[in-house]
Amino acid sequence: MIMTTENAHRLHKKFPKKHNHYALRDFFQFNGDYGTITDWNDTRNVLTSEDFIIGLLEGLQEEVGDASAAIMYTVGLEWGKHDSLIFEAWFEREFGMSPRRANLMFLLETWWWPFISQGWGRWEVDMSDRKQGFMFINVFDSAVARTLGDVGKPVCHLYAGLFAGFFTEMVRKQLSCIEIQCYSMGETYCKFLLGGRERIDAASFWMNEGANARDIEKRLRAGEGGE
Amino acid sequence: MVSVADLLTDGRLPGNYFAQDLYVRGSTELGLLENRRGDRLLAIPNPLLQAIYSGLDKETGQASHLVLYNCGRWWGKNFYARFCEELADYYKQPLANLSMAEFLQSFQQCWKTHGWGQIHLDITYRDRGFLGVEIWHSPFTAAAPQGQKPAGDLERGIVEIFFTQLTGRELRCAQTSCTAKSDDCNRFILGLEKRLAPVDAMVASGQAHQAIMQTLVQQG
Amino acid sequence: MTFKLDTLFDEPDKHYLDANDLSTLSQYVSSIPERMAVYRTLRDQEVAVMQPIADALQQQGGHAEALVERSVRNGLMVLRYAAMAMLLDDDAFVEDRLQGWLPEMVKAYETQAIDQQLFQLLNRQLSKLFSPAQVNLIKPSLEKAQSLMLDTRETVTLAGLL
Numbered sequence: 001m002i003m004t005t006e007n008a009h010r011l012h013k014k015f016p017k018k019h020n021h022y023a024l025r026d027f028f029q030f031n032g033d034y035g036t037i038t039d040w041n042d043t044r045n046v047l048t049s050e051d052f053i054i055g056l057l058e059g060l061q062e063e064v065g066d067a068s069a070a071i072m073y074t075v076g077l078e079w080g081k082h083d084s085l086i087f088e089a090w091f092e093r094e095f096g097m098s099p100r101r102a103n104l105m106f107l108l109e110t111w112w113w114p115f116i117s118q119g120w121g122r123w124e125v126d127m128s129d130r131k132q133g134f135m136f137i138n139v140f141d142s143a144v145a146r147t148l149g150d151v152g153k154p155v156c157h158l159y160a161g162l163f164a165g166f167f168t169e170m171v172r173k174q175l176s177c178i179e180i181q182c183y184s185m186g187e188t189y190c191k192f193l194l195g196g197r198e199r200i201d202a203a204s205f206w207m208n209e210g211a212n213a214r215d216i217e218k219r220l221r222a223g224e225g226g227e
Numbered sequence: 228m229v230s231v232a233d234l235l236t237d238g239r240l241p242g243n244y245f246a247q248d249l250y251v252r253g254s255t256e257l258g259l260l261e262n263r264r265g266d267r268l269l270a271i272p273n274p275l276l277q278a279i280y281s282g283l284d285k286e287t288g289q290a291s292h293l294v295l296y297n298c299g300r301w302w303g304k305n306f307y308a309r310f311c312e313e314l315a316d317y318y319k320q321p322l323a324n325l326s327m328a329e330f331l332q333s334f335q336q337c338w339k340t341h342g343w344g345q346i347h348l349d350i351t352y353r354d355r356g357f358l359g360v361e362i363w364h365s366p367f368t369a370a371a372p373q374g375q376k377p378a379g380d381l382e383r384g385i386v387e388i389f390f391t392q393l394t395g396r397e398l399r400c401a402q403t404s405c406t407a408k409s410d411d412c413n414r415f416i417l418g419l420e421k422r423l424a425p426v427d428a429m430v431a432s433g434q435a436h437q438a439i440m441q442t443l444v445q446q447g
Numbered sequence: 448m449t450f451k452l453d454t455l456f457d458e459p460d461k462h463y464l465d466a467n468d469l470s471t472l473s474q475y476v477s478s479i480p481e482r483m484a485v486y487r488t489l490r491d492q493e494v495a496v497m498q499p500i501a502d503a504l505q506q507q508g509g510h511a512e513a514l515v516e517r518s519v520r521n522g523l524m525v526l527r528y529a530a531m532a533m534l535l536d537d538d539a540f541v542e543d544r545l546q547g548w549l550p551e552m553v554k555a556y557e558t559q560a561i562d563q564q565l566f567q568l569l570n571r572q573l574s575k576l577f578s579p580a581q582v583n584l585i586k587p588s589l590e591k592a593q594s595l596m597l598d599t600r601e602t603v604t605l606a607g608l609l
């Protein structure tokens with residue numbers, strides 16, 4: 001959508017350097033006349049209940065069956081790629097610094113803040129294994145898993161795709177992501193493994209053989225699953 | 228005689244349930260959004276909408292229109308149920324007792340508060356068995372690939388099932404104009420399937436909404 | 448938190464409020480007791496204020512009971528929101544709550560004419576109840592509500608649909 005003076009974020013225009021803008025009424029600008037919602041970064045948003053996620057999954061399931069998981073991952077991947085471009089632009093605008101020169105932890109926290117305002121849940125990044133080429137991301141209150149409840153398998157393919165797409169663009173290296181523990185498997189939070197394709201394929205294989213998140217972590221740290 | 232005290236049973240005066248500042252709540256501590264009943268809400272940013280279109284196109288190609296329409300129907304089915312439940316709870320009476328004006332105004336306000344643009348009903352052809360729906364400032368077709376074909380499949384699905392459930396008649400929905408092909412808004416026609424049968428061909432041949440309506444009405 | 452005060456705290460790098468800001472703040476704070484007094488009266492006298500208006504609309508105006516009920520409901524709703532807006536010193540509050548709702552209801556039930564009469568009667572009632580200074584506190588939000596309700600922008604009429 002084209003940004004006009006009606007839907008551009010007024011508070012942001014007035015205070016372009018305000019960093020603490022993630023409260024609902026600051027982050028979103030509601031335009032009741034047009035029925036539009038613009039966020040702090042001038043991106044349009046729509047609000048939905050959990051019914052939207054269910055609708056998406058059911059509609060896909062009906063048409064493509066089990067391939068719906070892979071499609072949701074692809075959608076996430078595309079999302080992450082689009083988002084990385086937008087993020088780079090607003091990060092540079094807000095902090096006057098290229099994202100590539102910023103402290104990594106700060107950069108990632110900054111990236112996730114809008115998702116918190118948008119209701120996608122909190123996250124926690126564990127980078128202790130990054131030198132070995134993989135890292136873990138925990139998501140609390142995943143919108144997908146919370147919606148579906150306990151179904152006995154990982155369901156947050158959209159998040160996995162989002163992480164893979166975003167990090168692939170930011171790191172400029174082909175990365176994949178897999179959810180190795182999910183609220184929908186009766187766990188309290190969701191855990192994602194991010195890394196090169198070979199490792200993620202290995203983790204997927206171990207999972208199919210019944211490995212849990214802890215087994216996978218152990219095997220990766222022992223150097224299994226490739227370089 | 229009108230008794231003001233009687234109008235104020237339990238002191239309540241139900242009004243704009245979906246008023247945006249009342250309806251949407253958020254907690255940055257938890258990273259959650261919710262509505263005034265405490266049901267979870269999600270903000271879907273434009274990049275995700277774009278990703279839904281491009282991702283589906285990559286994976287399912289031409290079938291993506293059908294997939295989105297199906298998703299819209301599923302979404303609409305649950306949306307309708309939730310919408311009715313919320314209103315019945317709020318008005319503390321069965322939905323059947325609620326006037327159509329209140330019901331539809333709530334529907335329009337709900338649409339706006341969720342940021343889905345403005346939805347209007349066009350009842351010009353009501354006597355001929357058609358109901359028109361216009362959606363202005365749609366975020367969905369704004370995020371869809373722009374081209375020659377209507378792209379409001381999600382909305383077509385949700386509108387079709389919503390009015391099917393509301394009227395208790397199996398209605399179909401066809402889209403006649405779309406912002407994704409540079410029209411001013413998204414227009415939809417609701418009616419019985421066999422009466423809407425010629426619409427898709429007319430849309431494909433580039434006919435405008437008004438002309439299509441004329442043909443439909445003349446066909447009786 | 449009122450909209451006016453909100454803007455005082457938006458500025459990110461300003462550590463202290465300047466004299467103008469503090470004067471805005473103090474004007475509001477010192478007006479609070481009066482605002483609360485008006486608010487309490489409106490709350491406690493809600494029925495007493497509105498009943499004579501309902502009677503007048505029905506008897507002198509000769510309007511049908513159902514229409515009077517509709518209009519009185521509108522009036523009660525406006526008064527409640529106007530009272531809250533006055534308490535918060537935030538005219539936008541009335542707009543936020545009523546826009547997209549009340550004007551549409553007015554059109555759907557065709558109460559424009561009777562609502563107009565209701566507002567006249569309401570103003571008369573309020574001037575009996577309050578001092579001119581007190582009336583001035585509530586007036587801006589009432590006027591805002593009135594202009595919103597009688598806004599004649601064209602929309603599709605929903606009454607009688609389906």
